Amino acid sequence: AQSVTQLDSQVPVFEEAPVELRCNYSSSVSVYLFWYVQYPNQGLQLLLKYLSGSTLVKGINGFEAEFNKSQTSFHLRKPSVHISDTAEYFCAVSDPPYGGATNKLIFGTGTLLAVQP
Amino acid sequence: DTEVTQTPKHLVMGMTNKKSLKCEQHMGHRAMYWYKQKAKKPPELMFVYSYEKLSINESVPSRFSPECPNSSLLNLHLHALQPEDSALYLCASSQEPEPHSLEAFFGQGTRLTVV
Numbered sequence: 132a133q134s135v136t137q138l139d140s141q142v143p144v145f146e147e148a149p150v151e152l153r154c155n156y157s158s159s160v161s162v163y164l165f166w167y168v169q170y171p172n173q174g175l176q177l178l179l180k181y182l183s184g185s186t187l188v189k190g191i192n193g194f195e196a197e198f199n200k201s202q203t204s205f206h207l208r209k210p211s212v213h214i215s216d217t218a219e220y221f222c223a224v225s226d227p228p229y230g231g232a233t234n235k236l237i238f239g240t241g242t243l244l245a246v247q248p
Numbered sequence: 249d250t251e252v253t254q255t256p257k258h259l260v261m262g263m264t265n266k267k268s269l270k271c272e273q274h275m276g277h278r279a280m281y282w283y284k285q286k287a288k289k290p291p292e293l294m295f296v297y298s299y300e301k302l303s304i305n306e307s308v309p310s311r312f313s314p315e316c317p318n319s320s321l322l323n324l325h326l327h328a329l330q331p332e333d334s335a336l337y338l339c340a341s342s343q344e345p346e347p348h349s350l351e352a353f354f355g356q357g358t359r360l361t362v363v
Contacts, residue, residue, distance in 0.1 A: 173356055173357075175354040221290055235281075236293070240289070
C-alpha cells in the first residue's frame with residue numbers, strides 16, 4: 132500500500148518569506164499526488180494535484196509543487212507567504228497508484244504552517 | 249455550485265442515542281466518501297460509495313452505518329457510539345472514483361462529541 136511522509140509537523144515562517152513543505156511518498160511506480168489545505172475548523176480544500184505531464188504544478192493561492200520521481204518527493208512551495216496562509220497542509224497519494232474501483236486517497240500526517248508577522 | 253454541504257455542523261450525543269449525519273452535493277459527482285478526523289491527525293477514510301453502491305468499507309465498526317439514498321445524498325447513521333468516536337466527520341465527493349477525477353471536494357465537516 133502507498134504511504135506518505137511529511138517530516139515536518141510544524142513550520143514557522145515570517146510573513147513575506149518563502150516556504151517549502153516537504154512530502155515524500157513510498158511508491159516506486161507512477162502515482163497521483165495531491166496537496167490539500169485545511170483552515171481551522173474547516174474541511175479540506177485542494178491546492179494542486181499531479182497526475183502526469185509537467186513536473187512543476189501550479190495551484191491556487193500562489194502555491195506550486197514539484198514532482199521528483201527519482202527522489203519520490205512532491206514538495207510544496209510558495210515564494211512569499213501571508214498571515215492568511217496559516218493552516219494545516221496535507222500531502223496525499225492515490226492508492227493504488229493506477230486507480231480503479233477501490234481507489235482512495237492516503238494522507239500524510241500534515242504540516243502546520245504558522246506564519247508570523 | 250462546487251459545494252459539499254454537511255449538516256449538522258456540531259452534534260453532541262449520548263452513548264445510547266441514535267443520530268444521523270447528512271451530506272449533500274449537486275455537482276453530479278458519482279463517488280462520495282466519509283472520513284473521520286481526530287484532532288491533529290489526517291483524515292482517515294471510512295466508506296466510499298461509487299454510483300450509489302458501497303465500494304469500500306475500511307473495517308469500520310457497525311455502530312457506523314452509511315446510506316446513499318440517491319446520487320446527491322450521503323448519510324451516516326450513528327448508534328451506540330463511544331466517547332473515542334468523538335471527531336470531525338468529513339464528507340467528500342468526486343466526479344468518479346477514478347484517478348483523473350480523484351480530486352475530492354470536501355464539506356466543512358460535522359464536529360461530533362459523544363458524552
